[in-house]
Amino acid sequence: MAYLRSILLNLVRDEARRVSRRPEQEEMGEDLATSEPSPLEVAVGREALERYDAALAKLSEEQHEAVVLRVEMGYTYAQIAEAMALASTDSARMMVTRAIARMGRLMRPPEFRRG
Amino acid sequence: MADPIDRVATAVSDGAAVDWVREKSRRPEHLESLEQLSVLERIRRAHDSVDPTDGSTEPAGEAEAETITVDVPARQETPLFRWGNLEVLEKIGEGSGGEVYRALDPTLKSQVALKLLRPDHADSPQLTQRFLDEGRRLARVRHANVLVVHGADRHDGRVGLWTEYLAGHSLEHVIMQHGSMSACEAAIIGLDLCRALAAVHAAGLIHRDVKTTNVMREEGGRIVLMDFGSVAESPGMGASAWTAGVQGTPIYMAPEQLRGEVAGPPTDVYGLGVLLYRLVTRRFPIEASSLSELSEKHNRGEQIPIRDRRPDLPLEFVRVVERALKSDPAERYATAGAMELDLAMTLGAMARREGIRRRFQGVAIAAIASIGLVAGVVIGYGMFKPAPAPGPDAAHRAIAAPAVPAPLTAEVTLMRRVGENEEPLEPGARIAPHELLSLLVRGNDSMYVYVLDEDAAGEVNGLYPIRGLDPANPLRAHMRHRLPGDLGGEMIHWKVTSAGGKESIVAIGSRRPLENLETAMAEIPKATMGRPVKFGRLNPMALRDLRGIGEGSALPPPAGEGKRRLNDALAGLREEGRKSGDVWVWSIDLENP
Numbered sequence: 017m018a019y020l021r022s023i024l025l026n027l028v029r030d031e032a033r034r035v036s037r038r039p040e041q042e043e044m045g046e047d048l049a050t051s052e053p054s055p056l057e058v059a060v061g062r063e064a065l066e067r068y069d070a071a072l073a074k075l076s077e078e079q080h081e082a083v084v085l086r087v088e089m090g091y092t093y094a095q096i097a098e099a100m101a102l103a104s105t106d107s108a109r110m111m112v113t114r115a116i117a118r119m120g121r122l123m124r125p126p127e128f129r130r131g
Numbered sequence: 132m133a134d135p136i137d138r139v140a141t142a143v144s145d146g147a148a149v150d151w152v153r154e155k156s157r158r159p160e161h162l163e164s165l166e167q168l169s170v171l172e173r174i175r176r177a178h179d180s181v182d183p184t185d186g187s188t189e190p191a192g193e194a195e196a197e198t199i200t201v202d203v204p205a206r207q208e209t210p211l212f213r214w215g216n217l218e219v220l221e222k223i224g225e226g227s228g229g230e231v232y233r234a235l236d237p238t239l240k241s242q243v244a245l246k247l248l249r250p251d252h253a254d255s256p257q258l259t260q261r262f263l264d265e266g267r268r269l270a271r272v273r274h275a276n277v278l279v280v281h282g283a284d285r286h287d288g289r290v291g292l293w294t295e296y297l298a299g300h301s302l303e304h305v306i307m308q309h310g311s312m313s314a315c316e317a318a319i320i321g322l323d324l325c326r327a328l329a330a331v332h333a334a335g336l337i338h339r340d341v342k343t344t345n346v347m348r349e350e351g352g353r354i355v356l357m358d359f360g361s362v363a364e365s366p367g368m369g370a371s372a373w374t375a376g377v378q379g380t381p382i383y384m385a386p387e388q389l390r391g392e393v394a395g396p397p398t399d400v401y402g403l404g405v406l407l408y409r410l411v412t413r414r415f416p417i418e419a420s421s422l423s424e425l426s427e428k429h430n431r432g433e434q435i436p437i438r439d440r441r442p443d444l445p446l447e448f449v450r451v452v453e454r455a456l457k458s459d460p461a462e463r464y465a466t467a468g469a470m471e472l473d474l475a476m477t478l479g480a481m482a483r484r485e486g487i488r489r490r491f492q493g494v495a496i497a498a499i500a501s502i503g504l505v506a507g508v509v510i511g512y513g514m515f516k517p518a519p520a521p522g523p524d525a526a527h528r529a530i531a532a533p534a535v536p537a538p539l540t541a542e543v544t545l546m547r548r549v550g551e552n553e554e555p556l557e558p559g560a561r562i563a564p565h566e567l568l569s570l571l572v573r574g575n576d577s578m579y580v581y582v583l584d585e586d587a588a589g590e591v592n593g594l595y596p597i598r599g600l601d602p603a604n605p606l607r608a609h610m611r612h613r614l615p616g617d618l619g620g621e622m623i624h625w626k627v628t629s630a631g632g633k634e635s636i637v638a639i640g641s642r643r644p645l646e647n648l649e650t651a652m653a654e655i656p657k658a659t660m661g662r663p664v665k666f667g668r669l670n671p672m673a674l675r676d677l678r679g680i681g682e683g684s685a686l687p688p689p690a691g692e693g694k695r696r697l698n699d700a701l702a703g704l705r706e707e708g709r710k711s712g713d714v715w716v717w718s719i720d721l722e723n724p
Contacts (some may be wrong), residue, residue: 060177061275064170086144087175109144116171117140123167 071122079115086112138722143172151352156316191517194277215286217245232459242296243281247289257326259290269359274330276323278357299349306413309356310610314448317410318478323354325471326401332396337363341402342383343409363393381422382415385427394460400470404455412440416456443603447477538712541574541640545719561722565637570614578640579604594625637718
């Protein structure tokens with residue numbers, strides 16, 4: 017079951033990320049039309065997104081999943097606990113928080129990555 | 132959680148609001164990690180607003196822990212009118228050319244800001260074009276610190292531009308409500324604005340109106356540059372000059388801008404320099420009551436150095452601002468990126484000092500716990516929030532102060548902390564060991580303040596100023612300051628550590644530094660973070676110096692008068708204050724049986 021759930025989650029996650037990063041609709045009027053960045057790129061910048069992806073790739077599989085579920089898919093801690101078969105919502109919160117703190121350190125430009 | 136990164140990571144995860152500027156300025160040694168956590172927060176918020184699953188999951192954080200804030204419009208609002216697809220809900224601003232509304236975009240399922248050209252301007256092709264140009268220019272700039280434009284259109288004969296809706300306040304509002312900022316806080320904002328301007332310049336534009344009212348600090352701390360109504364476009368192929376014409380706000384303008392010229396990015400660098408100057412002083416480098424006076428002062432190079440207004444500012448920060456404010460554009464930073472680099476290095480230097488200070492502070496607090504307290508007054512490290520924000524600073528005036536200033540005076544109140552509350556102490560009040568004291572001071576002019584304490588035995592020690600605490604001398608006018616001050620946003624108190632019979636607390640204010648007093652105070656024990664004050668007799672030399680200050684009373688002290696009360700020694704100063712109006716002395720006697 018865990019294996020199946022993981023595959024399903026990956027499918028949903030990939031689709032969600034695809035849609036959010038490359039939106040099909042364009043809100044710009046003709047005069048202002050641009051086809052370039054997605055709202056996500058606008059909000060944080062392409063470089064930051066690349067650093068985010070690179071940092072995600074360095075997390076353990078569990079932490080990676082926890083961050084994507086919380087940050088990208090907006091799961092509640094209860095939903096994360098259920099999806100990841102964790103003991104409690106507190107465990108889920110702890111898992112996500114630690115992963116996010118680690119992301120904060122991993123996303124720093126190389127010259128700052130000491131402590 | 133002790134680790135600030137873990138604490139902030141928890142807030143980001145919970146969806147709780149984080150004041151990023153405050154967090155970064157309090158922990159500059161973690162600046163880069165906090166910066167990345169703020170990126171993570173934006174990624175999260177962006178996903179929330181895109182919401183590709185369209186309601187198939189609950190909004191993040193809903194029905195969870197107490198720290199969570201959920202940004203949902205609380206009530207169903209009746210639209211004032213519709214404009215195209217948008218439901219217009221509330222007028223939130225009005226300018227010369229247009230009106231700004233808060234509106235709901237049913238497609239985006241979010242609130243937007245809608246700027247509509249005023250109906251009486253709708254027939255003017257030039258105004259319509261200018262309005263649309265602003266949208267077109269904004270759309271060329273895509274950056275996290277620049278207002279996001281969603282679109283521009285014409286409906287029912289009205290031309291409009293809709294953008295993201297920012298919940299927050301302008302930087303002008305922030306400094307007027309909460310007082311001027313620390314160099315660290317201003318530098319962090321400066322970094323964001325350098326990045327925003329670099330994006331603007333990369334799009335071939337010059338903003339020309341960088342000022343505190345055109346920058347929003349969103350709830351959560353995101354800094355957003357807006358108002359592209361004065362933008363100049365890059366010269367086209369073969370052209371040699373930027374678009375000319377005086378556009379912008381005179382008091383923020385570079386000298387060349389006042390002449391109707393644009394020097395390219397250095398023109399915005401100057402505007403950013405003025406903005407940073409204002410964030411830390413609430414004043415302008417050149418103040419004038421008319422455009423011609425402003426131009427003349429520019430021509431004469433009559434800038435007020437920033438350190439004349441805030442002598443406590445770190446030199447690195449001062450240098451960045453002063454370079455941005457050079458009259459000759461060629462002497463300023465050539466690009467916003469170059470200024471960003473210097474600001475980042477400034478922050479790095481401040482962060483290193485902060486790291487050192489925090490390590491020292493840790494040792495000092497540990498010392499308090501281990502060595503026990505002897506007699507007298509010790510600086511107590513109270514883990515309380517800082518005092519409430521002061522009111523607006525009446526010192527912000529474009530017109531010079533009158534030639535003869537009013538006599539210096541101040542409202543002074545000694546406060547005692549009782550549980551979570553503070554109570555004022557009257558003369559003769561009884562204080563007791565372990566109580567925490569502080570002094571509220573609000574002066575009618577900028578002034579140097581010194582606070583001393585003397586007990587019945589004539590033991591004297593210096594209570595203020597204390598190196599490293601905020602505020603430092605001189606205290607700014609018309610603001611309520613709480614002494615001894617804050618350290619990293621946490622309020623510090625004087626702690627009564629034992630009985631001393633009687634205590635006199637004396638405060639002295641002066642328009643200029645009292646060098647003799649500072650010398651005298653260097654000779655008497657001082658309250659130091661975490662270290663009980665060592666008591667010594669008042670040095671007769673110090674007493675003589677105190678008496679001599681201001682030439683009010685230079686009588687040499689009689690032999691053996693070391694225990695003479697400090698108030699006697701300060702009689703000369705009081706006299707001086709009465710004569711010149713440049714000095715005041717305040718004191719309170721307390722029982723400490």
